[in-house]
Amino acid sequence: MPEPTDAAWLRSVAHEVRSFDRSSTAERVAELLRSRVIEGDLPPGTRLSEEQLVEVLHVSRNTLREAFRLLTHEGLLVHRLHRGVFVPELDxxxxxxxxxxxxxxxxxxxxxxxxxxxxxxxxxxxxxxxxxxxxxxxxxxxxxxxxxxxxxxxxxxxxxxxxxxxxxxxxxxxxxxxxxxxxxxxxxxxxxxxxxxxxxxxxxxxxxxxxxxxxxxxxxxxxxxxxxxxxxxxxxx
Amino acid sequence: MPEPTDAAWLRSVAHEVRSFDRSSTAERVAELLRSRVIEGDLPPGTRLSEEQLVEVLHVSRNTLREAFRLLTHEGLLVHRLHRGVFVPELDxxxxxxxxxxxxxxxxxxxxxxxxxxxxxxxxxxxxxxxxxxxxxxxxxxxxxxxxxxxxxxxxxxxxxxxxxxxxxxxxxxxxxxxxxxxxxxxxxxxxxxxxxxxxxxxxxxxxxxxxxxxxxxxxxxxxxxxxxxxxxxxxxx
DNA sequence: TCTTGAAGGATTGTTCTACAACTCCCTAGG
DNA sequence: CCTAGGGAGTTGTAGAACAATCCTTCAAGA
Known part of the structure; x- marks a missing residue:
């Protein structure tokens, strides 16, 4: 018999379970690129080629671009229309x-x-x-x-x-x-x-x-x- | 003859011109949806159906989803995996x-x-x-x-x-x-x-x-x- | 009655292909 | 030296197709 206090606990468990192995391909790709950028493997100013990364990561361009968007909004990449995404150069x-x-x-x-x-x-x-x-x-x-x-x-x-x-x-x-x-x-x-x-x-x-x-x-x-x-x-x- | 001080000015003009009518389809779609959400036309909790919006806006699903991402990172939409995007309900x-x-x-x-x-x-x-x-x-x-x-x-x-x-x-x-x-x-x-x-x-x-x-x-x-x-x-x- | 499980339709996630639009670089001509 | 223009290469967008997941319904069992 669920007591009233159970509600909050159940909600939190539900949330935890749901976010456990819950990630899209785009998010995993983003995670991979994120670590590369954060570790400094990609020097500022580097362009991330779609063609090249699609080849290496074995994901579609759409998915890769979705990952780009995620990182762009974290400030780890900058997007320039018709030019691609770059590792930002901070001044x-x-x-x-x-x-x-x-x-x-x-x-x-x-x-x-x-x-x-x-x-x-x-x-x-x-x-x-x-x-x-x-x-x-x-x-x-x-x-x-x-x-x-x-x-x-x-x-x-x-x-x-x-x-x-x-x-x-x-x-x-x-x-x-x-x-x-x-x-x-x-x-x-x-x-x-x-x-x-x-x-x-x-x-x-x-x-x-x-x-x-x-x-x-x-x-x-x-x-x-x-x-x-x-x-x-x-x-x- | 360009003086040293011209450089910065020219750059800023160039940037302004470039960003004048410089927007992708996804950004225009985002702008449209943004105004709808901000004006309160879409009540919190509403799900934005991809199928439906693709039909109405005459854009591809890829483009629409890119617009979704933009708005998601502005906090105007929330994305739930395999469920779609929703107008957030703030508690x-x-x-x-x-x-x-x-x-x-x-x-x-x-x-x-x-x-x-x-x-x-x-x-x-x-x-x-x-x-x-x-x-x-x-x-x-x-x-x-x-x-x-x-x-x-x-x-x-x-x-x-x-x-x-x-x-x-x-x-x-x-x-x-x-x-x-x-x-x-x-x-x-x-x-x-x-x-x-x-x-x-x-x-x-x-x-x-x-x-x-x-x-x-x-x-x-x-x-x-x-x-x-x-x-x-x-x-x- | 309540719970459990399976079937089915509906929607999103991802891939693929194709083409349009644009940038960048290079070269010919002034 | 500067400018215009052409071509190669890359990104932007469309559209179809299929896989994966969610939600609902409904029937079987406790």
Whole structure:
């Protein structure tokens, strides 16, 4: 006999089951291409040829184009009419734009936080630990991944689907910029310990202080990235 | 003889010309469907049949599906695998979510504003005037449109492409919620004068004060909308 | 009565082919 | 050096076909 409280539980199970192995071919193709772009295998400016990919992936052009659309709206590809899809080349204006939105969302989320406890902060803790571990190993790719995870989990504390989604796209785009730049250590190293410091502030419940630190943090990160971008531009016209 | 400064100008003209009448069939179809959804012609929950629309619009299924994808990523349609696309039905959680993100972005944008002058505020002024005009005529549909324009122009002051885009999607989704609710006057009337008050604060350069007022404003708006939503749910199980 | 399972029609997911529309590059001519 | 135009190659769109899935109906069993 189903009790009233069962309803919510059943709904959540239903949702989980339904989204378990539920993916279209287009989504799987998108997932594959996404990882390639995010890992930096495809340098910015690369054109993704339909003909070529249809051949390699063994899917129809329609399906491939559907995958293109998915990634386009994640900001991982750009579509130019009658020219094809390309891995985006972010310029300095894009960096400014991305960091502006990023500061807006992240700082505000932190400032509004309340009722924090160890359980809720657990995912953040894991991400920080992963970053420290990667730094010890000198694996700056992994350090970058851990950093992304830290910030994604940070905004996840707000408990908003749309904020999570916006942030995911934001970070994915930023990752493109990271790959376009050579020196990962200089970009990621300082933030391993700064993430730890942020987490400590949050653990202590000092949200206002954390928000302020995060604001400075993101300004520094932006400056670093822009500087590296300009350097690269100077070397590589 | 092209001077150095010409380059940027020529590029911008080239871009403008190129994007003038530059739209694919899919984009035109999307535009058509978008207006229908935004105007509320298609009630939430409606399924958009491929077969039917292909017949009416005289486009191929491929093209139609591409249009579906575009609108899906704007939040104006939802796609359920093997079931089709539907006009979304927002529940109260969605309203909470939308307003949370909205407060985050709008308030933060306002708080960061500086160097405001009459020229930059002109679009806001026009939107407020349009809202007042619509209210006098009792045209609450137009009042709602003017309100959306006001907020879109407000965040546009930040000068960020990505903030504009996120906001556009946000407001489009909210518009769905407005349509699902019967009483437009009660929802829009109070905000005509509150928009004017906000604009006055901005004109006076009181950004912090404006941000605080906006925060309250959005809380009130959210409460109003949620209440109306619950009323509707009670009448219409 | 309620649940379970199978059959069937209807709709979406994907592939394939064909052709139109457009871009890009190259070359001839001014 | 610049411009116009032609041709090759790529993307945009159409349309038909089939596979996979969903939804409804209905009958059998507990």
């Amino acid at each position: 300095e204006d894009d960096l400014v734009d991305l960091y502006l939105l990023r500061r807006t969302i992240e700082c505000d989320v932190v400032r509004r936080l309340e009722g924090l406890d160890a359980v809720r902060l657990r995912p953040l803790h894991d991400a920080v630990a992963a970053g420290e571990d990667a730094a010890r190993r000198g694996d700056w790719g992994a350090a970058g991944t851990a950093n992304m995870r830290f910030h994604q989990q940070l905004v996840a504390l707000a408990g908003s689907r749309r904020i999570d989604q916006t942030t995911a796209r934001l970070l994915a785009e930023l990752r493109l910029a990271f790959h376009a730049i050579a020196v990962p250590q200089r970009l990621h190293e300082p933030y391993v310990s700064r993430n730890r410091a942020l987490l400590d502030l949050l653990t202590a419940g000092e949200v206002e202080q954390a928000a302020k630190e995060l604001e400075v943090y993101l300004h520094d990160s932006e400056a670093e990235l822009r500087s590296a971008h300009r350097d690269r531009l100077r070397r590589n016209p | 109260e959680d969605d309203l909470v979510d939308l307003y949370l993100l909205r407060r985050t972005i709008e308030c933060d944008v306002v708080r960061r504003l500086e160097g405001l002058d009459a020229v930059r505020l002109r679009p806001l002024h026009d939107a407020v005037a349009a809202g007042e005009d619509a209210a006098r005529r009792g045209d609450w549909g137009a009042a709602g449109t003017a309100n959306m324009r006001f907020h879109q122009q407000l965040v546009a002051l930040a000068g960020s492409r990505r903030i504009d885009q996120t906001t556009a999607r946000l407001l489009a989704e909210l518009r769905l919620a407005f349509h699902a609710i019967a009483v437009p006057q009660r929802l829009h009337e109070p905000y005509v004068s509150r928009n004017r008050a906000l604009l006055d604060l901005l004109t006076a350069g009181e950004v912090e004060q404006a941000a605080k007022e906006l925060e309250v404003y959005l809380h009130d708006s959210e409460a109003e909308l949620r209440s109306a939503h619950r009323d509707r749910l009670r009448r219409n199980p």
